[in-house]
Amino acid sequence: MGIRFRTIALSLFLSSLLYSLAFSASDNDGLIRIGLKKLKLDQNNRLAARLDSREGEALRASIRKYSPRGKAVSNAETDIVALKNYMDAQYFGEIGVGTPPQKFTVIFDTGSSNLWVPSAKCYFSVSIDETFGLYEFEDLGRRSAAIQYGSGSISGFVSEDNVEIGDLVVKSQEFIEATSEPSVTFLVAKFDGILGLGFKEISVGNSTPVWYNMITQGLVKDPVFSFWLNRNVNDEEGGQIVFGGVDPNHYKGQHTYVPVTQKGYWQFEMGDVLIDGKKSGYCNGGCAAIADSGTSLIAGPTTVIAMINHAIGASGVVSKECKSVVQQYGQTIMDLLVAQVKPQKICSQVGLCTFDGTRGVSGGIESVVDENAGRSSGVHDAMCPACEMAVVWMQNQLRQNKTQDHILNYVSELCDRMPNPMGESSVDCGSISSMPSVSFTIGGKIFDLSPKEYILKVGEGAEAQCISGFTGLDIPPPRGPLWILGDIFMGRYHTVFDYGKLRVGFAEAA
Secondary structure, three states: OHHHHHHHHHHHHHHHOOOOOOEEEEEOOOOEEEEEEEEEOHHHHHHHHHHHHHHHHHHHHOOOOOOOOOOOOOOOOOOOOHHOHHHHHEEEEEEHHHHHHHHEEEEEEOOOOEEEOOOOOOOOOOOOOOOOOOOOOOOOOOEEEEEEEEEEEEEEEEEEEEEEOOOOOEEEEEEEEEEOOOOOHHHOOOEEEEEOOOHHOHHHHOOOOOHHHHHHHHOOOEEEEEEEOOOOOOOOOOEEEEEOOHHHHHHHOOEEEOOOOEOOEEEEEEOOEEEOOEEEEOOOOOEEEEEEEOOOEEEEEEHHOOOOHHHOOOOOOOOOOHHHHHHHHHHHHHHHHHHOOOOHHHHHOOOOOOOOOOOOOOOOOOEEEEEEOEEEHHHHHHHHHHHHHHHHHHHHHHHOOOHHHHHHHHHHHHHHOOOOOOOOEEEEEEHHHHOOOOEEOOOEEEEEEOHHEEEEEEEHHOOOEEEOOOOEEEOOOOOOEEEEEEEHHHEEEEEEEEEOEEEEEEEEOO
């Protein structure tokens, strides 16, 4: 990272001190309400996010296996948290740490489980009171801790003290004092730290999450918390997180509940994704999904994200492997589908994948030798997932009774609009009204998102830019396919995290 950019980033970070913090309140109904502050996306955030994405691109591209314990410092395991980009986060709240409490602005993140705040010993942390870290915390032997995110990493040591959340005081809470925040994300960020609300199973160092201690110390009415994220750009109020239950003023009708299928994240089973009311077919057999308040966008399999971005006219990148598959094997794949060959076996039949009993997988079947360089390029390994995508796309179009010429042209167009590996795809702001709805099937119910809800607008007036709220994330079985439903989804649908009954609920936000 250049000195020039570090200077700019530091200046931007200092300017973030000027924004106002959130409030907290507790009514007579026994619920603890924490007001959230909403911040608009800006060009500086996008610049920093893109720079960090370049650093994390190799990590994202290399992910093949997911482990629920992957948040550990070990480089041998990688986890969903490693893909999070907090640069786009928009919702923050205030907590107090220490005795007496010092105020910190944090992201309440259901996609991680640790609490961390910057230490006075942190070189890049300029937003905190310099006396922090001089408090006499209980000696925990200076256990070291580190968390790697796609948009940055933090490291430090474990401390213990009281944590104040609204009117509640959580006693003897372990947290990470971050002494190193090397990523530019954390320099430019509008927040001090992160308060994880996931399960203990993914807690670094096996620290007990704040939420667990709130329950065991009898601080909440019920083992339930809920999110209301205000998506009205004209409102000052950003939203609210409620501990101990739900606020009936923030949703309409009844919640649709689905059970947590794997503790760690708030993970559940999701059905098919619909584009303009038409089934994509990708999740007919079910897909895993997590509700993640620490992610702004909606992340999902590249196969479906490419279909969505094509339908909304989003920009993308050309995949040469995808184009090659269509040109060389497109008609053969089509013929096999028409002949009703099992879709999961098609790519192995054409020689691009190895069938593992359930699906085609890359197996280094054949390498293309670059005669000039004298080394293998591994083209076929890249063509296997491209073939798998082409099969899904063709199936989708065959179900709609499209002609073969139309299908081959459609698939070729999708190859030209693959989701940007840098994490964002722009759209024409003037075309939002004509874009299709995108819907998710959860608990047998359809949850719609309109274009105004899934397009992020950056800037105002003639300088405004619009980006797709969908980004690609490929997690292979058995961990995936996986969808991450971030703030775009949680803004439309009030979300309940029921720890007592191990379920997640969604209802239309009011």
